Amino acid sequence: xxxxxxxxxxxxxxxAALPIQxxxxxxxxxxxxxxxxxxxxxxxxxxxxxxxxxxxxxSPQWQNFVNAWQIAGIGRYFLNSVFVTSLSMFFIxxxxxxxxxxLARFVFSGRDAIHTAFISGMMFPVFLGIVPLFLLLGxxxxxDNYFGLITVYVAYSLSFTVFIMTGFFKTLPGxxxxxxLIDGCSQFAVFWRIMxxxxxxxxxTAGIFNFFGIWxxxxxxxxxxxxxxxxxxPLGIANLLMVEHYKTNWGALFAGLVIVMIxxxxxxxxxxxxxxxxxxxxxxxx
Amino acid sequence: MRRLxxxxxxxxxxxxxxxxxxxxxxxxxxxxxFYIALFRWRGLSENKDFxxxxxxxxLLFDDPIFxxxxxxxxxxxxxxxxxxxxxxxxxxxxxxxxxxxxxxYRAVYLFPNMIxxxxxxxxxxxxxxxxxxxxxxxxxxxxxxxxxxGWLGEPNTALPAIIATSIWYSLGFYVVLFLAGxxxxxxxxxxxxxxxxxxxFQLFRHITIPLLWEILKLGVVYLIIHTLNIFGxxxxxxxxxxxxxxxxxxxxxxxxxxxxxxxGYATALGVVVFILIFGIALISLRLMKREVVEY
Numbered sequence: 001x002x003x004x005x006x007x008x009x010x011x012x013x014x015x016a017a018l019p020i021q022x023x024x025x026x027x028x029x030x031x032x033x034x035x036x037x038x039x040x041x042x043x044x045x046x047x048x049x050x051x052x053x054x055x056x057x058x059s060p061q062w063q064n065f066v067n068a069w070q071i072a073g074i075g076r077y078f079l080n081s082v083f084v085t086s087l088s089m090f091f092i093x094x095x096x097x098x099x100x101x102x103l104a105r106f107v108f109s110g111r112d113a114i115h116t117a118f119i120s121g122m123m124f125p126v127f128l129g130i131v132p133l134f135l136l137l138g139x140x141x142x143x144d145n146y147f148g149l150i151t152v153y154v155a156y157s158l159s160f161t162v163f164i165m166t167g168f169f170k171t172l173p174g175x176x177x178x179x180x181l182i183d184g185c186s187q188f189a190v191f192w193r194i195m196x197x198x199x200x201x202x203x204x205t206a207g208i209f210n211f212f213g214i215w216x217x218x219x220x221x222x223x224x225x226x227x228x229x230x231x232x233x234p235l236g237i238a239n240l241l242m243v244e245h246y247k248t249n250w251g252a253l254f255a256g257l258v259i260v261m262i263x264x265x266x267x268x269x270x271x272x273x274x275x276x277x278x279x280x281x282x283x284x285x286x
Numbered sequence: 287m288r289r290l291x292x293x294x295x296x297x298x299x300x301x302x303x304x305x306x307x308x309x310x311x312x313x314x315x316x317x318x319x320f321y322i323a324l325f326r327w328r329g330l331s332e333n334k335d336f337x338x339x340x341x342x343x344x345l346l347f348d349d350p351i352f353x354x355x356x357x358x359x360x361x362x363x364x365x366x367x368x369x370x371x372x373x374x375x376x377x378x379x380x381x382x383x384x385x386x387x388x389x390x391y392r393a394v395y396l397f398p399n400m401i402x403x404x405x406x407x408x409x410x411x412x413x414x415x416x417x418x419x420x421x422x423x424x425x426x427x428x429x430x431x432x433x434x435x436g437w438l439g440e441p442n443t444a445l446p447a448i449i450a451t452s453i454w455y456s457l458g459f460y461v462v463l464f465l466a467g468x469x470x471x472x473x474x475x476x477x478x479x480x481x482x483x484x485x486x487f488q489l490f491r492h493i494t495i496p497l498l499w500e501i502l503k504l505g506v507v508y509l510i511i512h513t514l515n516i517f518g519x520x521x522x523x524x525x526x527x528x529x530x531x532x533x534x535x536x537x538x539x540x541x542x543x544x545x546x547x548x549x550g551y552a553t554a555l556g557v558v559v560f561i562l563i564f565g566i567a568l569i570s571l572r573l574m575k576r577e578v579v580e581y
Contacts, residue, residue: 017385017386020380020385021385021386024377024381028394031394033420054423108294121312124316125556125559126515127515128316131319132318155307155311155312158308219518234403237405238407241408253408264400275396276392276462276466280463280466280467
């Protein structure tokens, strides 16, 4: 192994780093290879899938993607997920940052208790309250519709969002809000026009993690949605796996899985820095 | 500037939507669970009988499936502790030492953790498929045909196959967590030790580990929470089968509640899972107690 930066030439260091690079590359291959295999399989016929699992196909079946989107219903599930995720995120960020703003900026009795109640929600596993939640939603007519699903997503995401946003609003100078009030803005206008735009980095962090949380969410959707037309992507793709066992149109299922992973990949590549920072920020400060 | 506000109406406007939603759809069901767990309650009827702690007694003393499921959760936990924590520590340490391509490796390793567990489960169901799966194709290519089996259909291989998938899914998260912890250690510590002739292993052993200890504890707590809460991966890959050989506490809970409508009993299981997570986390924090190194 190389002895730090002072000794040895660079050639020696490269040589010393070689075993480490091999290990790193091997694990990178373990991570990436199943996805490359998936991509290549998504362009094969079912016959090729069974006969030549290794080689890329000579005649790519783009039809698999059309079949996945149209016949297997991935297109509908995709749009359902876009609808549910964007509406949920809008309400989570709005309602969550309003609450966080009040908790960060105003001093009132009961403030600490409310703050603690929000933060401690992160300790409760989803499944603890799942039966009471299911019964409650049933009584309110909120099963099997997006009103119920989105309401639950918002309620379940508030802990985390209030946690992130309160921390963020606390770093903003209160003088700005005071100045806005003196200029005759209402409290809400101060929040909406002055403070919220300043909190944009916080909104981005909270937004990214809520995006992944909701776009990928499975158990809550599983208990709330049973109507097949309302399925979100995770529900749809899980269902397809079970159904396709009998239909053996594997190409379309592989293609469907590729379609599912594309938005995740794009958001991931685009927000790489915020994701890595956000994942650990809470942990390191705590 | 932070004075006590006399006029609380704007505060109410800002806070009430969040409080109402959170109280009604989060806090209330969570609290109600502790109450419903005390009833025998089947189906959507209003007939529920108060049975006290009988559901808990049934689970702990009279339910082999619960114990099987718990054992499977503990298998996830123990294997992850043995594999994920050391491997993540190793990768994090290496990536923190100015290795070529460090940022790309970190990005690649973290990616599986960003995909939906359902997509991960479906992808790996394909990898393990008996006919066209990547794993069997690999084994056949190596001339190990006799090892190629239907991984998720065999009682002996199904659980290890899912545990391997969960490691593939989660490892990157711990690499990023530990890497951030290591990067917050002042570089001067390493430089001073290097000048004194410390080897990489000595740096790791005497600087990284003690200064990372709090983050390491956090990683272990996350691991406990994740492995005792495992559901989606198992549900999509096997639904707990073949014949309960991959059941976890939550796949069992899901079946109890939503296919058998055994609400009281299922909720009691939810309470048990909650208590187990808390208990095991507290015990492991106690075991990992060390004097905090301030720097």
